[in-house]
Amino acid sequence: MKHEDSPHTHHNHNDCIDTALDTAEILCAQQGQRLTKVRRRALELIWESHRPLGAYQLLAKLAEEGFNSAPPTVYRALDFLLGAGLIHKVESMNAYLGCAHADKAHKGYFLICDECHNVMEFDYQDIHAALIEKATHQGFELRAETIELTGLCAKCKAKPAGASA
Amino acid sequence: MKHEDSPHTHHNHNDCIDTALDTAEILCAQQGQRLTKVRRRALELIWESHRPLGAYQLLAKLAEEGFNSAPPTVYRALDFLLGAGLIHKVESMNAYLGCAHADKAHKGYFLICDECHNVMEFDYQDIHAALIEKATHQGFELRAETIELTGLCAKCKAKPAGASA
DNA sequence: TATAATTTTGTTATGATATAACAACTAAAA
DNA sequence: TTTTAGTTGTTATATCATAACAAAATTATA
Numbered sequence: 001m002k003h004e005d006s007p008h009t010h011h012n013h014n015d016c017i018d019t020a021l022d023t024a025e026i027l028c029a030q031q032g033q034r035l036t037k038v039r040r041r042a043l044e045l046i047w048e049s050h051r052p053l054g055a056y057q058l059l060a061k062l063a064e065e066g067f068n069s070a071p072p073t074v075y076r077a078l079d080f081l082l083g084a085g086l087i088h089k090v091e092s093m094n095a096y097l098g099c100a101h102a103d104k105a106h107k108g109y110f111l112i113c114d115e116c117h118n119v120m121e122f123d124y125q126d127i128h129a130a131l132i133e134k135a136t137h138q139g140f141e142l143r144a145e146t147i148e149l150t151g152l153c154a155k156c157k158a159k160p161a162g163a164s165a
Numbered sequence: 166m167k168h169e170d171s172p173h174t175h176h177n178h179n180d181c182i183d184t185a186l187d188t189a190e191i192l193c194a195q196q197g198q199r200l201t202k203v204r205r206r207a208l209e210l211i212w213e214s215h216r217p218l219g220a221y222q223l224l225a226k227l228a229e230e231g232f233n234s235a236p237p238t239v240y241r242a243l244d245f246l247l248g249a250g251l252i253h254k255v256e257s258m259n260a261y262l263g264c265a266h267a268d269k270a271h272k273g274y275f276l277i278c279d280e281c282h283n284v285m286e287f288d289y290q291d292i293h294a295a296l297i298e299k300a301t302h303q304g305f306e307l308r309a310e311t312i313e314l315t316g317l318c319a320k321c322k323a324k325p326a327g328a329s330a
Numbered sequence: 331t332a333t334a335a336t337t338t339t340g341t342t343a344t345g346a347t348a349t350a351a352c353a354a355c356t357a358a359a360a
Numbered sequence: 361t362t363t364t365a366g367t368t369g370t371t372a373t374a375t376c377a378t379a380a381c382a383a384a385a386t387t388a389t390a
Contacts, residue, residue, distance in 0.1 A: 154304025
């Protein structure tokens with residue numbers, strides 16, 4: 001169970017980004033996938049944001065850097081990154097988040113703060129196992145899991161309401 | 166653990182609708198909420214659909230019946246029904262589903278078939294408890310849970326691919 | 331290396347989902 | 361009955377996402 005730190009936990013986020021990008025390069029190479037300039041930069045920008053990034057926010061950043069500014073550009077990059085397991089989509093926010101352990105098969109489980117909108121990814125094998133069992137028991141063949149828990153994070157709980165981090 | 170039947174399990178769906186509407190009337194009355202014509206009819210239409218209904222699909226049905234056909238009409242009704250716990254939003258589909266046990270505080274856990282798009286609501290106290298514990302352990306105060314499992318339902322698994330129910 | 335096949339990107343247009351803002355109306359409370 | 365609160369009408373627009381086809385770049389094959 002790694003990377004359960006809040007985005008605000010003290011750590012050098014640049015290291016996270018570097019590691020994520022290195023992992024991405026390796027994974028793509030292994031799978032014969034091409035991590036092109038725009039895909040690589042999109043991944044980097046998603047990681048540079050501490051919070052899930054909307055497609056059009058990402059598009060704006062890419063456009064600033066001279067990439068094409070039409071929506072298909074960003075959605076293609078997102079599709080690629082999602083397919084490669086390098087990012088997750090947070091369904092309840094329509095936003096995208098770097099995946100901290102793309103190298104391991106896993107599910108994206110998230111704790112989302114209603115107040116500051118920070119998102120913490122967590123992994124929970126017990127829950128995964130229980131869900132698999134539940135689904136199987138209903139004759140259902142599980143393909144994907146969307147688990148998004150919303151509420152108040154520890155930081156925001158300690159703060160007066162409205163003062164988002 | 167009720168109402169785990171597939172929408173295609175043999176049962177008289179009209180009874181479900183009637184029960185849901187009766188429950189809605191009672192709940193709204195108890196809470197001093199007004200289940201107006203458009204809200205009531207929206208709820209009914211959502212229930213009449215065996216699958217989650219998109220906002221604009223619902224809007225079209227309401228418009229056919231003489232209700233105002235501008236988007237705010239339907240989104241207001243949906244907001245009201247969501248707030249009252251009478252429906253759920255399936256985030257991964259951007260669609261809305263009648264809640265089968267609005268009278269009990271509960272979470273919306275769903276099994277969603279990729280093939281036929283039918284959705285089965287389920288309730289799972291063990292998972293709920295585990296998630297609460299997990300969140301609390303992180304200092305997180307849980308407010309809502311979105312659990313959407315996608316895959317292949319028993320019916321579709323038994324069928325040749327493409328032949329959606 | 332040429333050329334064919336495949337993948338990626340550019341471009342225009344549009345579809346799908348959702349909300350802001352303010353006016354008009356209606357039901358409930360004072 | 362007048363106020364108040366809640367609901368609905370209306371117009372406009374914001375936000376999220378994809379279709380379709382052309383052009384370019386990369387990779388594979390002859």
